[in-house]
Amino acid sequence: xxxxxxxxxxxxxxxxxxxxxxxxxxxxxxxxxxxxxxxxxxxxxxxxxxxxxxxxxxxxxxxxxxxxxxxxxxxxxxxxxxxxxxxxxxxxxxxxxxxxxxxxxxxx
Amino acid sequence: xxxxxxxxxxxxxxxxxxxxxxxxxxxxxxxxxxxxxxxxxxxxxxxxxxxxxxxxxxxxxxxxxxxxxxxxxxxxxxxxxxxxxxxxxxxxxxxxxxxxxxxxxxxxxxxxx
Numbered sequence: 362x363x364x365x366x367x368x369x370x371x372x373x374x375x376x377x378x379x380x381x382x383x384x385x386x387x388x389x390x391x392x393x394x395x396x397x398x399x400x401x402x403x404x405x406x407x408x409x410x411x412x413x414x415x416x417x418x419x420x421x422x423x424x425x426x427x428x429x430x431x432x433x434x435x436x437x438x439x440x441x442x443x444x445x446x447x448x449x450x451x452x453x454x455x456x457x458x459x460x461x462x463x464x465x466x467x468x469x
Numbered sequence: 470x471x472x473x474x475x476x477x478x479x480x481x482x483x484x485x486x487x488x489x490x491x492x493x494x495x496x497x498x499x500x501x502x503x504x505x506x507x508x509x510x511x512x513x514x515x516x517x518x519x520x521x522x523x524x525x526x527x528x529x530x531x532x533x534x535x536x537x538x539x540x541x542x543x544x545x546x547x548x549x550x551x552x553x554x555x556x557x558x559x560x561x562x563x564x565x566x567x568x569x570x571x572x573x574x575x576x577x578x579x580x581x582x
Binding site: 391392394397401402403405406409447449451453455456457458459460461462 | 492500502506510511512513514517519524526527538558560567569570571572573575576578
């Protein structure tokens with residue numbers, strides 16, 4: 362099956378700092394989503410981004426499908442940004458394959 | 470904003486017991502899914518469901534698992550005889566059509582003792 366690799370696995374940020382999370386995938390995909398899993402376990406949709414760049418407040422994402430990677434940018438991080446960020450790719454018939462996630466901790 | 474709802478939010482069950490997890494997908498969505506996440510691990514696909522039948526299932530989804538859409542709104546996951554290793558967060562998800570954004574419910578945390 363398809364491989365989805367996320368880096369870095371763990372990240373500690375000072376509040377106000379910027380960061381970039383990376384997602385590499387091993388095969389062509391139909392689309393890609395970024396999720397934020399909050400401390401209560403909820404998976405919050407951040408971006409649906411099969412290609413190109415999107416922005417939502419302090420977050421933005423870029424997917425370069427031809428090179429099989431996506432980036433999630435967090436600017437001016439806040440403590441509420443803490444949690445696990447998952448990249449998930451839509452491939453094959455009808456399923457999402459998730460990466461192992463980026464564990465982000467933002468400290469005040 | 471419409472959302473996927475799941476019940477119960479948390480269930481503790483004894484090994485060997487049957488468990489039914491319930492989901493109400495977003496009303497105009499046609500594709501339904503179950504995923505699970507063992508504590509500290511990544512989210513894993515279990516099964517997809519479309520047009521009242523399973524369209525795809527993973528190797529995890531063995532004979533002890535089944536899904537059903539008993540009426541026009543509910544979508545259920547049944548685990549026939551739970552094992553300790555079934556302890557996990559189970560997520561229901563739905564989308565309008567294949568290739569579109571998938572929306573996840575808040576999850577049902579299952580603890581098997």
